[in-house]
Amino acid sequence: MPVRLLKRHFRLFLAGPILILLLATAVLANLLAPYDPLGIDAGNILQSPSSTHLLGTDELGRDILSRLIFGARVSLSVAAAAVVIASLLGVAVGILSSYAGGHIENLTMRSIDIFVCLPEIFVAIVVMAFMENSLRTLVLTIGLLYFPQFARVAYSVAASLKRKEYVVAAVSLGASPLHVIGRAILPNMASVIVVQISFTLSFAMLLEAGLSFLGLGLMPPAPSWGQMVGTLKDYLFTNAWPVVFPALALFLSIFAINTLGDWLQDHLNPEMPR
Amino acid sequence: MLMFLCRRLTAAAIMVAIASTLVFFLIHLLPGDPILLLLGEQGASNPEVVGRLRQKLNLDAPLPTQYVRWVGRIVRGDLGESFQTGLPVAQEVARRIPRSLELIVAGLVFAVAVGIPLGILGARRPNALAGWLSSAIAVVGFSSPSFVTGILLIIGFSLWLPLLPSSGYVPPLENPVQHLRHAILPSLTIGTNFMGVVTRMTRASVMDVLVKDFVRTARAKGLSDRLATYRHALPNSLIPVIAILGVRAGNLLGGMVIIEALFDWPGLSSLLVRACFDRDYLMIQGALLAIFVIFVLFSLLVDLCQGLIDPQLRHA
Numbered sequence: 205m206p207v208r209l210l211k212r213h214f215r216l217f218l219a220g221p222i223l224i225l226l227l228a229t230a231v232l233a234n235l236l237a238p239y240d241p242l243g244i245d246a247g248n249i250l251q252s253p254s255s256t257h258l259l260g261t262d263e264l265g266r267d268i269l270s271r272l273i274f275g276a277r278v279s280l281s282v283a284a285a286a287v288v289i290a291s292l293l294g295v296a297v298g299i300l301s302s303y304a305g306g307h308i309e310n311l312t313m314r315s316i317d318i319f320v321c322l323p324e325i326f327v328a329i330v331v332m333a334f335m336e337n338s339l340r341t342l343v344l345t346i347g348l349l350y351f352p353q354f355a356r357v358a359y360s361v362a363a364s365l366k367r368k369e370y371v372v373a374a375v376s377l378g379a380s381p382l383h384v385i386g387r388a389i390l391p392n393m394a395s396v397i398v399v400q401i402s403f404t405l406s407f408a409m410l411l412e413a414g415l416s417f418l419g420l421g422l423m424p425p426a427p428s429w430g431q432m433v434g435t436l437k438d439y440l441f442t443n444a445w446p447v448v449f450p451a452l453a454l455f456l457s458i459f460a461i462n463t464l465g466d467w468l469q470d471h472l473n474p475e476m477p478r
Numbered sequence: 479m480l481m482f483l484c485r486r487l488t489a490a491a492i493m494v495a496i497a498s499t500l501v502f503f504l505i506h507l508l509p510g511d512p513i514l515l516l517l518g519e520q521g522a523s524n525p526e527v528v529g530r531l532r533q534k535l536n537l538d539a540p541l542p543t544q545y546v547r548w549v550g551r552i553v554r555g556d557l558g559e560s561f562q563t564g565l566p567v568a569q570e571v572a573r574r575i576p577r578s579l580e581l582i583v584a585g586l587v588f589a590v591a592v593g594i595p596l597g598i599l600g601a602r603r604p605n606a607l608a609g610w611l612s613s614a615i616a617v618v619g620f621s622s623p624s625f626v627t628g629i630l631l632i633i634g635f636s637l638w639l640p641l642l643p644s645s646g647y648v649p650p651l652e653n654p655v656q657h658l659r660h661a662i663l664p665s666l667t668i669g670t671n672f673m674g675v676v677t678r679m680t681r682a683s684v685m686d687v688l689v690k691d692f693v694r695t696a697r698a699k700g701l702s703d704r705l706a707t708y709r710h711a712l713p714n715s716l717i718p719v720i721a722i723l724g725v726r727a728g729n730l731l732g733g734m735v736i737i738e739a740l741f742d743w744p745g746l747s748s749l750l751v752r753a754c755f756d757r758d759y760l761m762i763q764g765a766l767l768a769i770f771v772i773f774v775l776f777s778l779l780v781d782l783c784q785g786l787i788d789p790q791l792r793h794a
Contacts (some may be wrong), residue, residue: 318493318496321773322726323769326766330501330754333757334505334757335508352603406621413730414625417739418736420751431626437625437629440632444633448629451626452626454625458623460624462617462620
């Protein structure tokens with residue numbers, strides 16, 4: 205039995221521990237980090253891993269491990285906040301436009317279609333280059349860029365639910381729109397939205413890392429994995445160790461989130477194609 | 479088929495028009511004055527100079543007028559001049575399009591050439607070591623962000639085994655061999671990510687088709703397993719694989735931004751990033767326009783391929 209359970213939920217057992225570790229790191233960053241993530245040490249730059257600096261030091265002598273630990277906080281919170289914005293806004297727009305019907309429905313969904321198609325990173329680059337580089341701008345930009353995907357998913361579910369007998373029955377019995385949305389539409393939409401959230405989380409994390417890599421994300425010295433990779437890659441031929449760790453941290457996180465997303469997809473909406 | 483082509487072409491043109499309009503207004507509505515950036519604090523204190531430059535750069539008119547002028551010039555193939563260098567934007571953009579396309583095409587070829595066989599392997603032997611390995615490669619390729627793959631490739635092939643250059647660009651006419659050597663690692667980086675997607679999709683899709691009735695019939699009439707898979711199942715299962723290429727086109731182009739920066743490749747994306755840092759409005763618009771056109775043309779190509787393979791889609 206345990207073996208079968210392990211096999212059936214293989215993805216969960218693979219991703220779960222990584223995600224818990226990641227979350228714990230982000231929450232407990234202050235307790236876990238052995239050094240100050242911003243503490244410069246000119247005498248010890250670009251060190252390989254050693255007993256004093258477990259993962260080595262960066263180009264300013266800052267401890268890589270400590271920066272990675274605080275970077276987890278940045279990566280996760282930016283991605284999570286962006287996904288919250290994207291999902292709330294997207295679900296609201298999707299449901300409302302399916303409710304509004306007629307021209308409003310058409311116009312909204314056509315424009316959403318265009319936004320869904322555009323490669324997000326290009327718009328993000330332009331916006332980030334022109335706005336001040338603050339956490340708020342970054343979160344808002346990423347959140348707004350991913351909201352159309354939620355709107356489309358929410359809309360398609362709402363549009364099909366709208367025609368279901370039990371919804372039609374509730375409406376004809378005099379249920380208010382709020383009641384129908386709260387009792388019939390939202391609960392039935394939850395599983396699809398959860399899957400979408402998990403995939404968007406990994407996209408948002410990647411986008412943040414990509415922008416920071418290009419020097420358009422959070423301003424240094426705030427530690428961000430993407431920015432660490434972007435800076436340390438220039439010292440690859442001096443010492444390749446420092447750049448490997450933030451790169452691996454990113455890979456593991458994205459991998460774990462994607463794997464969890466696959467697991468959710470398989471178990472929450474088995475009938476939906478990937 | 480002609481109707482289908484016309485419909486898709488019109489949709490593509492509308493898409494480019496809308497996207498570039500949005501970008502135009504987005505850029506102009508965002509804060510940050512290029513005049514101030516070009517002249518510096520001191521230069522910008524002289525109102526006469528500022529006024530002249532504003533006029534020269536066509537920034538003095540109201541926004542809708544600027545937009546109409548911009549569109550009017552695009553129609554004539556003129557994308558304006560760079561604020562920074564004064565050179566025509568169209569020339570710079572045109573010079574960089576083939577460089578970006580080169581990497582994209584090479585990456586795609588790699589992704590398809592490796593991903594489809596791996597996916598078929600995974601579908602035919604889902605429980606064998608080979609099938610498991612194919613899934614593992616797919617997941618790793620799919621999850622690995624392009625800068626991670628790229629850095630690992632640089633460490634592997636230019637640091638540990640000093641076989642290939644880690645970054646830079648050599649024009650093909652100057653030295654074709656060096657040019658190709660510089661292009662290998664960036665193309666592989668793009669390709670690896672895409673290969674993961676292709677493998678995954680091929681595997682799922684071939685597995686779906688292999689249990690269909692017509693494959694069973696093919697086996698029943700005496701075809702070998704191999705022939706039934708390649709002749710009957712494979713063509714039918716490639717339709718969703720091609721579709722996913724279209725869906726992922728945005729990721730492919732988006733990945734270029736990171737890869738061109740990582741490998742110091744002077745393509746369209748690095749032009750865009752530099753132009754953004756310089757507040758070079760016309761250059762940003764020109765580069766984005768080119769990127770959107772490539773994106774839309776790619777989607778169009780995918781649509782057409784699907785239309786060719788699957789006649790039902792032509793009438794949808």
